[in-house]
Amino acid sequence: MTGTIARRLASIVPVMCIVAICVFLLLHFAPGDPAAIMAGDNATPQNIAAIREKLGLDQPVWRQFVVWVGNLLRGDLGTSLFWGDSVTSLIAQRAEPTLSLALTTIALAVVVAITLGVVAAARVGSLIDRVVMGFAVMGFSVPVFVVGYLLIFVFAINLKWLPVQGYTPISEGVGPWLQHLVLPSFALGMAYVALIARITRATMLDVLAEDYMRTAKAKGVAAAPMLLKHALKNAAVPIVTVVGNGVALLIGGVVITETVFNIPGVGRLVVDAIARRDYPIIQGVIMVFSGVYVLVNLLVDLSYTLFDPRIRG
Amino acid sequence: MKATRRTVMGGSLATVGLATAPGILHAQARPSAARTIRAVLAGDLATYDPIWTTADITAYHGAMVYDTLLGTDANNVPQPQMVKGWAISDDKLTYTFELRDGLRFHDKTPVTSADVVPSIRRWMVRSGQGQLLALRLADLSAVDDKTFRVRLKERFPLVLDMFATTCTPDLFIMRKREAETDPMQKIDQVVGSGPFIFNQNETKAGTQYVYDRNPDYVPRGEPPSGIAGGKVVKVDRVVFVNMPDAQTAVAALQSGEIDFYEIPPTDFLDQLQDDPAVTVENLYDLGSMGYIGINWLYPPFNNLKCRQALLHILNQEDMLRPTFGSPKWYRTCGSYFTCGSPMENDANTGWFKSGPNIALAKQLLAEGGYDGKPIVMLQATNIAYMANAATVMAEQLRGAGIKVDLQPMDWANVVARRANQSPPDQGGWNIFFTSASGLANSTPYMMAHLATIGTKGWFGWPTDEKNEQLRAQWMSAETLEQRKAIAAQIQENAWNIVPLLHFGQWIQPVAHRKNVTGWLHEPGLLVFWNVEKT
Numbered sequence: 001m002t003g004t005i006a007r008r009l010a011s012i013v014p015v016m017c018i019v020a021i022c023v024f025l026l027l028h029f030a031p032g033d034p035a036a037i038m039a040g041d042n043a044t045p046q047n048i049a050a051i052r053e054k055l056g057l058d059q060p061v062w063r064q065f066v067v068w069v070g071n072l073l074r075g076d077l078g079t080s081l082f083w084g085d086s087v088t089s090l091i092a093q094r095a096e097p098t099l100s101l102a103l104t105t106i107a108l109a110v111v112v113a114i115t116l117g118v119v120a121a122a123r124v125g126s127l128i129d130r131v132v133m134g135f136a137v138m139g140f141s142v143p144v145f146v147v148g149y150l151l152i153f154v155f156a157i158n159l160k161w162l163p164v165q166g167y168t169p170i171s172e173g174v175g176p177w178l179q180h181l182v183l184p185s186f187a188l189g190m191a192y193v194a195l196i197a198r199i200t201r202a203t204m205l206d207v208l209a210e211d212y213m214r215t216a217k218a219k220g221v222a223a224a225p226m227l228l229k230h231a232l233k234n235a236a237v238p239i240v241t242v243v244g245n246g247v248a249l250l251i252g253g254v255v256i257t258e259t260v261f262n263i264p265g266v267g268r269l270v271v272d273a274i275a276r277r278d279y280p281i282i283q284g285v286i287m288v289f290s291g292v293y294v295l296v297n298l299l300v301d302l303s304y305t306l307f308d309p310r311i312r313g
Numbered sequence: 314m315k316a317t318r319r320t321v322m323g324g325s326l327a328t329v330g331l332a333t334a335p336g337i338l339h340a341q342a343r344p345s346a347a348r349t350i351r352a353v354l355a356g357d358l359a360t361y362d363p364i365w366t367t368a369d370i371t372a373y374h375g376a377m378v379y380d381t382l383l384g385t386d387a388n389n390v391p392q393p394q395m396v397k398g399w400a401i402s403d404d405k406l407t408y409t410f411e412l413r414d415g416l417r418f419h420d421k422t423p424v425t426s427a428d429v430v431p432s433i434r435r436w437m438v439r440s441g442q443g444q445l446l447a448l449r450l451a452d453l454s455a456v457d458d459k460t461f462r463v464r465l466k467e468r469f470p471l472v473l474d475m476f477a478t479t480c481t482p483d484l485f486i487m488r489k490r491e492a493e494t495d496p497m498q499k500i501d502q503v504v505g506s507g508p509f510i511f512n513q514n515e516t517k518a519g520t521q522y523v524y525d526r527n528p529d530y531v532p533r534g535e536p537p538s539g540i541a542g543g544k545v546v547k548v549d550r551v552v553f554v555n556m557p558d559a560q561t562a563v564a565a566l567q568s569g570e571i572d573f574y575e576i577p578p579t580d581f582l583d584q585l586q587d588d589p590a591v592t593v594e595n596l597y598d599l600g601s602m603g604y605i606g607i608n609w610l611y612p613p614f615n616n617l618k619c620r621q622a623l624l625h626i627l628n629q630e631d632m633l634r635p636t637f638g639s640p641k642w643y644r645t646c647g648s649y650f651t652c653g654s655p656m657e658n659d660a661n662t663g664w665f666k667s668g669p670n671i672a673l674a675k676q677l678l679a680e681g682g683y684d685g686k687p688i689v690m691l692q693a694t695n696i697a698y699m700a701n702a703a704t705v706m707a708e709q710l711r712g713a714g715i716k717v718d719l720q721p722m723d724w725a726n727v728v729a730r731r732a733n734q735s736p737p738d739q740g741g742w743n744i745f746f747t748s749a750s751g752l753a754n755s756t757p758y759m760m761a762h763l764a765t766i767g768t769k770g771w772f773g774w775p776t777d778e779k780n781e782q783l784r785a786q787w788m789s790a791e792t793l794e795q796r797k798a799i800a801a802q803i804q805e806n807a808w809n810i811v812p813l814l815h816f817g818q819w820i821q822p823v824a825h826r827k828n829v830t831g832w833l834h835e836p837g838l839l840v841f842w843n844v845e846k847t
Contacts, residue, residue, distance in 0.1 A: 032723075033732070036729050039367070045768075054497055080518070082360055157567060157568060163570060164561065165565050166565075259557060260558055262554075268519070
């Protein structure tokens with residue numbers, strides 16, 4: 001087990017190296033000039049050239065890359081070109097809202113989607129099954145921002161039940177914190193629920209068709225324990241895999257959701273940074289997101305041992 | 314340790330606890346919502362140094378934190394602000410200013426001439442207006458703690474106007490420590506003597522910028538007018554909220570989560586005007602002028618006839634309507650200077666009055682030797698008025714037989730691209746779109762884009778000695794009548810040589826909650842003193 005974890009951790013290194021190279025090259029070969037944006041619309045070419053020189057943006061790309069990688073190896077993600085703050089501190093400031101949104105969305109999605117998937121599988125072919133699958137198709141098809149605006153219109157503007165936008169830290173009370181997360185979590189969770197519900201239903205149908213399930217039924221095991229204890233546990237590995245892979249979907253969705261609901265998270269940080277070509281922030285956030293994605297998938301792999309004793313050996 | 318579901322759950326909860334702990338530690342008391350104004354402005358405050366950048370939002374930040382020596386009143390006339398008054402020598406070459414009593418920086422140190430002199434010097438390096446002043450400056454020195462003196466090499470009647478300017482960068486007075494920062498570097502501390510104190514602890518870069526009322530600020534006794542008069546703060550806190558999504562900002566304003574929205578899109582104006590809790594108001598009386606940059610360095614627009622052809626192709630109405638909808642928010646304008654400003658005139662505007670003349674345009678293009686090569690037009694697709702203007706103008710040009718290579722990109726890419734002096738087919742360009750504030754475009758000296766000094770000038774790089782001579786004459790003129798007469802000559806020449814084009818003028822009204830009143834109308838600056846929440 002320890003050897004497996006060590007090997008998996010070691011495999012992260014080349015992945016992150018490739019990500020670092022791709023991120024840097026893509027950004028620096030993409031058009032745009034932070035110095036020109038920084039200088040303002042009334043600036044002359046001389047002003048812009050002076051700023052570019054001060055920021056080191058006039059240096060050859062390879063030299064900028066060497067400096068960035070050197071800093072990265074020391075754990076320094078760099079400094080924002082605009083604010084002068086360290087990228088690490090900016091990400092740390094924004095981590096709580098993003099973490100809150102991601103965790104509430106995952107919790108909501110897992111509970112709702114697994115329930116829907118199990119119910120749909122148990123009642124396969126019924127109206128409930130069709131409704132659940134119809135919802136899954138819709139959840140996958142409608143973009144996050146459309147769902148977000150609809151939720152704002154109905155629940156924030158018309159019914160006035162929930163706030164339109166913003167984020168309240170959990171330190172100011174769980175109530176206000178949750179109030180600000182309900183709509184974004186629903187908006188962000190739609191596609192995630194759809195994905196997990198479909199996989200849950202399909203996997204549950206496979207498991208329910210197994211001989212041992214028929215045996216359990218013949219022995220008189222009640223429906224609920226049979227579904228939850230016997231079927232769901234054996235269907236867990238593919239579901240957990242999808243939950244892990246879906247983190248990529250979640251990361252992409254976080255960026256849009258935070259913009260629509262004005263949540264000051266890491267997603268907003270990177271969107272704003274892209275608009276003004278604040279390279280260190282974009283590079284830093286992508287490195288962090290990539291690291292999170294790789295680690296989540298490592299945890300998913302390790303979690304298989306919780307559900308399937310055969311993998312522990 | 315064996316991994317079980319219980320240990321995994323326990324670890325997850327501990328992680329959440331650790332992540333939220335800093336928020337708990339830093340939680341602190343804030344002024345009530347009734348004494349706080351939450352304002353969404355046109356963009357994010359990307360830098361705190363209002364001398365270093367010309368970005369409007371940084372000038373708004375500057376007006377909160379710093380004070381100015383003079384301020385323009387509602388009639389755009391310079392009035393004393395930090396200074397008690399000034400004396401001008403008989404030969405009009407020496408200006409002596411005296412600072413008023415009660416001026417203190419937020420660190421409690423007094424404002425002295427030793428702070429003012431380096432502040433002016435740094436501004437003169439960064440500001441286009443300041444550079445014009447520097448050319449004429451013989452000496453700038455502190456006489457004593459409260460008095461400083463400006464000596465000129467030649468008469469320059471714009472000294473007071475420039476000290477009072479609201480055309481970015483404004484002349485904000487900083488502590489000597491920050492004022493002596495290399496003008497090419499940004500300042501590292503935000504300590505001013507203005508009516509608000511920048512609250513760095515509550516500010517979250519990219520999210521919200523917090524300003525608390527300065528309890529030690531001594532406002533002037535005169536009533537507020539423009540940015541002149543008493544800066545009386547009537548709330549405890551102002552928060553600039555960065556909210557990039559327009560639809561969310563409109564919804565937040567309607568639900569009362571924010572108090573002010575600087576740039577509600579015109580699509581939403583009717584909806585906001587129908588809301589009894591919201592007021593739509595025009596704070597920037599001169600609005601904005603649509604600006605079309607023309608590259609003078611390469612064919613076809615390095616040719617006079619081809620540039621003149623553009624005047625006869627352009628239809629401003631068609632370029633404005635898709636973005637601004639109702640004519641109450643826009644108008645066409647043939648003047649080289651902002652319509653509605655004192656310099657507006659109708660010299661050499663026959664092309665505008667008669668409307669597009671495609672036959673004449675084709676003739677001029679033929680005389681100019683246009684060879685049918687596509688022109689490169691930069692289109693910023695993330696800014697509606699630029700995107701729409703480009704789409705419409707591309708069609709207008711095609712209608713006159715010009716091939717157009719319309720290149721969509723985001724604004725960040727346009728600002729990088731427009732600085733490229735390479736040929737259009739090697740990364741350069743022929744036409745790009747932006748806008749200028751109506752105030753900045755109302756005189757020939759405030760904005761760099763009205764200079765015609767070739768490749769050292771603004772993007773497009775027009776060269777014209779006559780325009781430069783006329784601008785110099787305008788700046789030396791002492792009366793409004795003289796300035797108007799020279800402005801007409803500048804315009805006469807400009808619409809002959811076509812250094813640039815305008816695609817009309819528009820108003821961007823603001824929207825605010827009805828219970829937030831007292832907004833001051835100042836063409837170049839948004840200010841939050843005198844504003845109260847009832």
